[in-house]
Amino acid sequence: MEMRFSCMRKAYAGVPALDGVDLTLHGGTIHALMGENGAGKSTLIKLLAGVVPADDMVVERDGRAVSLTGPTDAHDHGFRFIHQELNIVPSLSVAENILLSHPFPRRFGLTVHWKRLRAGARDALGFLGADHIDPAAMAGSLGPGDRMLIKIAAALVTEDDGQAPCLYVLDEPTAALSGQESEMLFAVLARLKGQGAAILYVSHRMDEVMRICDEVTVLRDGKRVAHRAVRDTTKRTIIRDMTGRDVSDAYPPRTTPIRDTVVARVADLHSPHLSGIGFELRAGEILGVTGLAEAGQSALLGLFTGREKRRSGTLEALGQAAPKSPAQAWEAGIASIPRERRGDGLMLEMAIRSNVAVSHLNAYGFWASRTREASDTTEMGAKVRLKSSGPEQPVGQLSGGNQQKVVFARALLVQPNLLLLDEPTRGVDVGAKFDIYTLVRELSASGCAVILTSTDLPEVLGMCDRILVLNEGRQTHLLPRGTMGQAELLDTFYAKEAETT
Incomplete structure (x- = not known):
């Protein structure tokens, strides 16, 4: 099986997010997609999922044209997506979250058949190896790792017609997982690969990519800059492709002593x-x-x-x-950076300026000054190397890495x-x-x-x-x-x- 996505283009307000990107995925392989935040990875995933219309894109499966006009088409073609954000419905059970995109089994076409619903969720969790999660538990009671596991399990649910998905797209799936939970996921990916599925694996974790992936495509500034077999490349080469410069993957050394205070x-x-x-x-x-x-x-x-x-x-x-x-x-x-930046640290629809200033409103006095807030935001943004169109840009439009830099800018403002x-x-x-x-x-x-x-x-x-x-x-x-x-x-x-x- 071969899935070919050609000439992918998407621009926002005239600014290209993807510019003529080609991507070919083969059954039985794990294909890494890498790039810095803002390189176009999230946009590419949204085009594949049909949630954002492409300005231009040709989709073929085994040489035959495929229509991809919305999420329903993507699902019907056997595409399954596991997104980075832990978007669950906390007030529903684990089983309900896992089968949320599927018709719930019913008794005589009326009431929900809870036993069958939980059995289906248990099968998906069992395939993943997450038997410790109770399908009847409330999803909101779980920690971040288990929440990600139920999202992964949801993508593993077998359709009623028994047709297996042909493509799995995983966006930073191990970001919320422990080492042991990551190993469970890697074992599942190996099984899916053995069953002939194509897997697109988006990750910033270089060691994972070098270990489990067969091919790697690198995006930079909305363009495809490299495509290689993993066995023919190195971490340093991938980093250079991603950044356009040599960036050490080591950690900056301590240059000053710890103080006595x-x-x-x-x-x-x-x-x-x-x-x-x-x-x-x-x-x-x-x-x-x-x-x-x-x-x-x-x-x-x-x-x-x-x-x-x-x-x-x-x-x-x-x-x-x-x-x-x-x-x-x-x-x-005392400044803090929360684990879940989107859920706990940011107001996504509000401006960068508002997000930076929100923890320091007392310092601006009763009559807050937008000009002073904007000036402070610009200064702090420069310190954290924030890439944006300015302090009034909504945070939700930024890449994940730049969203994190907004949270750091807020922390720096308090000195x-x-x-x-x-x-x-x-x-x-x-x-x-x-x-x-x-x-x-x-x-x-x-x-x-x-x-x-x-x-x-x-x-x-x-x-x-x-x-x-x-x-x-x-x-x-x-x-x-x-x-x-x-x-x-x-x-x-x-x-x-x-x-x-």
Whole structure:
């Protein structure tokens, strides 16, 4: 089976998002699509899904023309999509979310046959290997990793006619997954590949691409700049294709010493989701917090914004009791970058200016000045290398990496003494990652203390001075940098005993 998409073009307000891109996908292969944020990947996916009309596009399957005028056509042709955003219906059950795009089975054509509905969802979860998820559970009660797994399972549901999908398109599918959950996905992709399906795999994670993909196409500024067999290329070559320049995939080194001033002090702290937490954080230090998915990383950051309430123990930040609310945290000089930027960090329909200024409205006084807000937004945007048409552009029009830079611009505006980063480079391309790492290093050098949660082990090992490991909310290790590699760090995730170095 061969799917050929030729001469793909799409422009917004006269600005090309895709400019004559050709893409050929073969059954039984995994084809990586790479490029920096804003390169055209999301637009290409939307054209394939039929949710955005192409200005020009020719679609062929095995040499025969295929009509693709909307999402129904894409679905009928056997195209299945797994998007990066965790868009679920939290008030519905897991089973309802998985079969949402399918007619629900009914008893005598009337009431929903819940037993069959849950059985169908259970089969899809079983194919994925996610048997731990209860189809009857409310989707809103699940963590980010399990939410992504139910989205993946939804794409694996077998049609009533038994016809298997011919094309799977996955957009950053492992961004919300732990290492173990990612391995489950890779095993499923191998099975789908063996069944003859074509798979388009969109990811910024270079190691994943080099490991599981057969071909790679690179986009830059809306054009296809490279197409190669993975075995015939290297990470450095792909990075050069993506960025148009040589960008090191290493992490910026520390160039200044950690200062003596204690910025945060935590001792024998217990909260609803954490126990036995203890550390001191010094000015300029970067503390990594890691562990298995949902081990308590976000809850630990919540201690410093009032979202996670202390039950016992000591908790101090910037020489005083920790803030009781996010508003108090911002006023105290504690800035935070949430894990889910689209759901928790941004107002997508509002301007960049409004998104940057929203946490600092008191500083602008009762009569807010749009001119001053715009000036501050432009200044902060330059610092984070934001690519936009100006401070009034709606955030929803930006690429994922530039949306993340808007959240960083908001954090920089407060000139923080403590910066809380929750998976800061999730779903961000290699060029934007390097910009973010450089920015974090610059803040660290200025004396800002940083707490960074991440399940990206190279990121933790490359950026952090010390590493705090959580297991089911309990602190088990506090380790200095340079004492272990990825495998050794991963081993600590499964340790139940507390160990401090």
